[in-house]
Amino acid sequence: MSLTLAEVFSTNLSKVSQKEHFRSGALYRSVWDVYNGELFSGTKFAYPKVKLRKLIQVYSAKTLKKGLLDEEYVLIDLNDIESRRGRMKEGKKRKVTSINSDKVVFGDADLLFSKLRPYLGYVIINDKSIPFIGTTELVPFKVREAIAEYVKYLLLTKEFLHLSTLLMYGKEHPRLDVEDLLDVKVPCPPIEKQKEIVALINENIEKKVDSYKAKIFPLQSVIKRVFQQEQITKETAEQVLTVYQSSFVGIGQQKYVRCGSRYRFFWDVRKGKLFTNSGYDADKLGNLVDFYDAKVLNKGLLKSEHILIDLPDIIPMEGRIRNKVRTVNEIGSDKVVFGKADLLYSHIDPFLGHVILNDKKKPYIGTTELIPLHAKEDTDPRYIRYLLLSRNFLDASRYLMYGKRHPRIHVIDMMNLKVPRPKMEVQKKISDEIEEVEKQNIALNNEIDCLYEKIEKILLSQLT
Numbered sequence: 001m002s003l004t005l006a007e008v009f010s011t012n013l014s015k016v017s018q019k020e021h022f023r024s025g026a027l028y029r030s031v032w033d034v035y036n037g038e039l040f041s042g043t044k045f046a047y048p049k050v051k052l053r054k055l056i057q058v059y060s061a062k063t064l065k066k067g068l069l070d071e072e073y074v075l076i077d078l079n080d081i082e083s084r085r086g087r088m089k090e091g092k093k094r095k096v097t098s099i100n101s102d103k104v105v106f107g108d109a110d111l112l113f114s115k116l117r118p119y120l121g122y123v124i125i126n127d128k129s130i131p132f133i134g135t136t137e138l139v140p141f142k143v144r145e146a147i148a149e150y151v152k153y154l155l156l157t158k159e160f161l162h163l164s165t166l167l168m169y170g171k172e173h174p175r176l177d178v179e180d181l182l183d184v185k186v187p188c189p190p191i192e193k194q195k196e197i198v199a200l201i202n203e204n205i206e207k208k209v210d211s212y213k214a215k216i217f218p219l220q221s222v223i224k225r226v227f228q229q230e231q232i233t234k235e236t237a238e239q240v241l242t243v244y245q246s247s248f249v250g251i252g253q254q255k256y257v258r259c260g261s262r263y264r265f266f267w268d269v270r271k272g273k274l275f276t277n278s279g280y281d282a283d284k285l286g287n288l289v290d291f292y293d294a295k296v297l298n299k300g301l302l303k304s305e306h307i308l309i310d311l312p313d314i315i316p317m318e319g320r321i322r323n324k325v326r327t328v329n330e331i332g333s334d335k336v337v338f339g340k341a342d343l344l345y346s347h348i349d350p351f352l353g354h355v356i357l358n359d360k361k362k363p364y365i366g367t368t369e370l371i372p373l374h375a376k377e378d379t380d381p382r383y384i385r386y387l388l389l390s391r392n393f394l395d396a397s398r399y400l401m402y403g404k405r406h407p408r409i410h411v412i413d414m415m416n417l418k419v420p421r422p423k424m425e426v427q428k429k430i431s432d433e434i435e436e437v438e439k440q441n442i443a444l445n446n447e448i449d450c451l452y453e454k455i456e457k458i459l460l461s462q463l464t
Helices: 026-033 148-155 158-167 178-183 191-213 219-229 248-252 261-268 381-389 391-400 411-416 424-463
Strands: 049-051 056-058 067-076 094-099 103-105 111-114 123-125 132-134 138-143 185-187 282-284 289-291 300-309 326-331 335-337 343-346 355-357 364-366 370-375 418-420
Touching: 026 158, 067 103, 111 148, 123 148, 138 148, 148 191, 148 424, 158 424, 191 424, 219 381, 219 391, 219 424, 261 391, 300 335, 343 381, 355 381, 370 381, 381 391, 381 424
Parallel strands: 067 132, 300 364
Antiparallel strands: 049 185, 056 138, 067 094, 103 132, 111 123, 111 138, 282 418, 289 370, 300 326, 335 364, 343 355, 343 370
């Protein structure tokens, strides 16, 4: 499907002008001029191909303005959706009565599709029984001559995910234009055949996925169990926000003189401690790690190939890079070279747990939102990663953040965090035990990914 350098084709202004945005890039035009806008181009199907707009249409959704809401809703962000799996992540739903930016009410929509970075496959069926709202990047659709699950599986095929990369526009935040999406041609069997295909996928894929997922232990639960076992934290309750007194003296000790109640609570009541009930003495994070002096590459052409890591390439709450890597020789904005850094964390949206160990053998570069760290002597970088992936840190980060649209933790506050500092052998023991469970989880997730890759084969076998 992908366009190669040896593949030459011609277009003309007449064809270019048929599209609303008059785009003439080679990859974009190849979809329409070489592949005729078809999903699985060149494949002979037993059923006609139609434009997606015949099967789905954009749902006319209400938009809520930022601020207080008249009623309670359940908020969905892209990070609440499992990439390329068409499922919501398990966990507690976030009920909200106020929002920091405009959100879409999904209401009676059947299908939700993310136009931002479409190659990540954020596509889900809307549960109409729940008052979901979400980012304006999620486009709600109503289905017409189709069932929603059938369309969802088409949009999760490797073929479509690749096609979406040819149609995207924008470098830093690539998006798929909705009109281009609706113009893609897909096989359209009768409704009964669509139901038959979906039933086959449910029986051969989704049920097996459920059995694998039942064996996966959430990383935060594993960290908590091992931390309690090794006295990093005790089972007694952590201090929570309550009424307290602050002072101008305490406020003045912080460089940026912040006086918000949640922020001051962390420093005045919790004394800057990540764990208020640890069996070990607390030390500043800055005494365990320091900043790695990373090289910054300016936007433009690169002298050699690098592997680009953006925040969406990191699995939230798990601190792992997704299997798919992007090799680049040109960048649209300045990037950090990971080099010999031991680990990296994102100071933007820190509650999402974008914390990764660096593979120093690979030529990684990434967004400047990723802060590279070097572990000091007698510090296991894996232990630091697990501290920053613990529920304690993910929750505490909300006390320290500033900014609404793109909340982040200042690096000074980060380095002043007080964390338990056991001896190196204890850090290693903790890290080894958690890492062993992680390996089991990764193996199970790989099995799940393999199962979802079979969906395309089922579709093709039933449609040809």
